[in-house]
Amino acid sequence: MSEFRNKVVWITGASAGIGEATALACAKEGAFLVLSARRVEELERVKKLTHLRDEYVLVLPMDVENVDSFPGLVQQVLDKFGRIDILFNNAGISQRGDVLNSKLEVYTRLMQVNFIGVVALTKAVLPVMIKQKSGHIAATSSVAGIVSTPLRSGYAASKHALHGFFDALRAEVHRHNIKVTLVCPGYIKTDISLNALNTEGTSYGKMDKNQEKGITAEECGRRIAEAIRNDKSQVIIAGKEGMGVFLKRFFPKILEKIVLRQAPK
Numbered sequence: 001m002s003e004f005r006n007k008v009v010w011i012t013g014a015s016a017g018i019g020e021a022t023a024l025a026c027a028k029e030g031a032f033l034v035l036s037a038r039r040v041e042e043l044e045r046v047k048k049l050t051h052l053r054d055e056y057v058l059v060l061p062m063d064v065e066n067v068d069s070f071p072g073l074v075q076q077v078l079d080k081f082g083r084i085d086i087l088f089n090n091a092g093i094s095q096r097g098d099v100l101n102s103k104l105e106v107y108t109r110l111m112q113v114n115f116i117g118v119v120a121l122t123k124a125v126l127p128v129m130i131k132q133k134s135g136h137i138a139a140t141s142s143v144a145g146i147v148s149t150p151l152r153s154g155y156a157a158s159k160h161a162l163h164g165f166f167d168a169l170r171a172e173v174h175r176h177n178i179k180v181t182l183v184c185p186g187y188i189k190t191d192i193s194l195n196a197l198n199t200e201g202t203s204y205g206k207m208d209k210n211q212e213k214g215i216t217a218e219e220c221g222r223r224i225a226e227a228i229r230n231d232k233s234q235v236i237i238a239g240k241e242g243m244g245v246f247l248k249r250f251f252p253k254i255l256e257k258i259v260l261r262q263a264p265k
Contacts, residue, residue: 003229005030013091015042017190021221064117097199114158186238187214
């Protein structure tokens with residue numbers, strides 16, 4: 001029996017990339033979907049791709065920086081479906097800029113979108129799951145949440161923060177039958193580098209070569225659904241770059257030398 005059949009799955013960042021792909025994977029398994037992002041027209045496009053009837057899908061626009069709106073959004077989901085079974089905190093933004101020249105505002109926004117917004121939505125949904133005595137919370141971290149690399153200092157910091165938060169949360173909510181999964185993608189072929197923040201806080205606007213050659217969003221979405229289905233605490237979805245996680249744990253000095261070679265000259 002599918003983990004997702006007749007389950008209410010709320011996905012942020014659902015208008016493109018990993019969020020869209022995961023929504024489509026869940027739809028195939030009979031989930032009720034809540035699709036959230038800022039771009040309403042893109043959410044409607046994803047809704048059509050699911051081929052689900054209106055009663056199975058709620059398009060719920062949201063800005064993860066507007067945390068004051070979250071309680072009202074949770075209530076809208078409950079008004080539509082009556083429960084929230086799976087929350088996938090996927091919305092986020094990356095970075096391409098060195099520490100010296102990146103404005104402090106860049107770091108503030110990265111933490112607000114990638115960490116504070118995730119914490120706030122999780123806290124808004126958590127009482128619902130505790131009352132239900134069941135639930136599953138997933139969040140998109142990154143291989144960069146384990147292995148930091150040049151030009152992504154703020155991004156890596158925000159993703160490292162997710163590990164600290166969700167590892168603690170997992171231990172706290174286990175008694176309520178609530179599961180927690182951290183998703184750590186490597187290079188996935190999405191627009192993440194195009195939309196990354198540069199040193200000035202505007203869009204980087206370039207497709208990274210590694211991103212272009214990365215795992216497809218569809219494959220990533222399938223593996224995320226599989227990880228949630230199997231109650232994985234953490235899943236690494238990466239190519240060769242995933243080896244950095246192994247080196248970090250067992251051969252940190254070798255990893256350090258590799259990362260130093262990646263530094264801009």
